[in-house]
Amino acid sequence: MDIRNFAGFVAAAEFMNLTLAARRLNITQSALSRQIQALEAYLGVPLFEKVGRNVRLTSRGEALFAKVNDVLLADRSLRMLAGDLGRGESGMLKVGACSQLIERYFPGFLKSWRQRHPGIDVRIEDGGGAELAGRLRSGAVHLTISARPSAPIDPFETLFLGKLGFMALATDEFLEGPGAPIEIADVLQYPVLTQHKRHASREVFDAACRLVGAVPSIVLESYSPHTLFAMAAGGNGVAIVPSSARSFPEGLIRKPVTLRGELLEFDICAMWGNSEPLPAYGRRFIDELRAHIQTENEREQAKQPEEARKRLEAV
Incomplete structure (x- = not known):
């Protein structure tokens, strides 16, 4: 699973608006939609539901939000450790x-x-x-x-x-x-x-x-x-x-x-x-x-x- 899909999910959950979240990530809205769809297919549950022009987390999305944040923190920590090792710390x-x-x-x-x-x-x-x-x-x-x-x-x-x-x-x-x-x-x-x-x-x-x-x-x-x-x-x-x-x-x-x-x-x-x-x-x-x-x-x-x-x- 591409880690960018997790980042897209968190950004969308924070903004509750795909346009604003995509702008934050410097990608197109359609690209962000594909990231979320890929993550939903991977997890097997719907993460968002539409509310007018905005979106909101489903109950399952809310339950998974903290865990997805943990994945992103673990990824940053792993890359930081690799960088430390590569630089001779x-x-x-x-x-x-x-x-x-x-x-x-x-x-x-x-x-x-x-x-x-x-x-x-x-x-x-x-x-x-x-x-x-x-x-x-x-x-x-x-x-x-x-x-x-x-x-x-x-x-x-x-x-x-x-x-x-x-x-x-x-x-x-x-x-x-x-x-x-x-x-x-x-x-x-x-x-x-x-x-x-x-x-x-x-x-x-x-x-x-x-x-x-x-x-x-x-x-x-x-x-x-x-x-x-x-x-x-x-x-x-x-x-x-x-x-x-x-x-x-x-x-x-x-x-x-x-x-x-x-x-x-x-x-x-x-x-x-x-x-x-x-x-x-x-x-x-x-x-x-x-x-x-x-x-x-x-x-x-x-x-x-x-x-x-x-x-x-x-x-």
């Missing part, structure tokens, strides 16, 4: 990511990935939740790495990469003894230093506050976790940040945050537009980053019992 990949995830996972990953794929020019831009979604929607980046939005964003596809939790950091004026988890309800009795609302992970923190029926006394909202750490080190309250954060000032006690006995966690994911398939190297970047994140998280979990043992020995 070269191109540019623009990735938007929140600063905490960049700091936690990208330093070790990005250098080795670029060494394995020298023909791919990877450019990273930091940002937060809605801001990253806007860049993705406008085409400024090819994909984003961030906390999963609280609600699906229609034009985007997502792929789960892993989970992160929250940490409370403060001086001993507010927190006692490192390591043991602290309930979010207990944290909220103190002044809070937290991330700005542009970060998707902030939605999870706010939702947890609502679940325990408490309104946090927020002293500072910041784009930078290091600003929160500095304020916490100065005795200004308890900093609440994702567990991806690193490089803490000395003297701060760190505790995992729990909600009713369970770690307060959120998903991190990759997102990209579903109207155009990622180049093959873009999907490979996501798959290899996911494997790297999982390895790092497993390494982190393995370290926790050893750190707990050392704390007990120091008491």
Whole structure:
């Protein structure tokens, strides 16, 4: 089956007018009619019915529309992969990511990935939740790495990469003894230093506050976790940040945050537009980053019992 017949069907379904659809495809109306007839003969069902000078999908045509779109996307993806292989795979990949995830996972990953794929020019831009979604929607980046939005964003596809939790950091004026988890309800009795609302992970923190029926006394909202750490080190309250954060000032006690006995966690994911398939190297970047994140998280979990043992020995 000629792939152009599928493209003709989709164009006719979008315009509901064969003249306009043919103009969009830069073919004659009679040629478009032949494409649709050939596809109907191939599938064995009528796809359109006439409505005056226009057409509309039959019930069977409506049922098949999404599947035909999938065929076109698969065809574009296949040709893109073939083109990548034929060129020796070269191109540019623009990735938007929140600063905490960049700091936690990208330093070790990005250098080795670029060494394995020298023909791919990877450019990273930091940002937060809605801001990253806007860049993705406008085409400024090819994909984003961030906390999963609280609600699906229609034009985007997502792929789960892993989970992160929250940490409370403060001086001993507010927190006692490192390591043991602290309930979010207990944290909220103190002044809070937290991330700005542009970060998707902030939605999870706010939702947890609502679940325990408490309104946090927020002293500072910041784009930078290091600003929160500095304020916490100065005795200004308890900093609440994702567990991806690193490089803490000395003297701060760190505790995992729990909600009713369970770690307060959120998903991190990759997102990209579903109207155009990622180049093959873009999907490979996501798959290899996911494997790297999982390895790092497993390494982190393995370290926790050893750190707990050392704390007990120091008491």
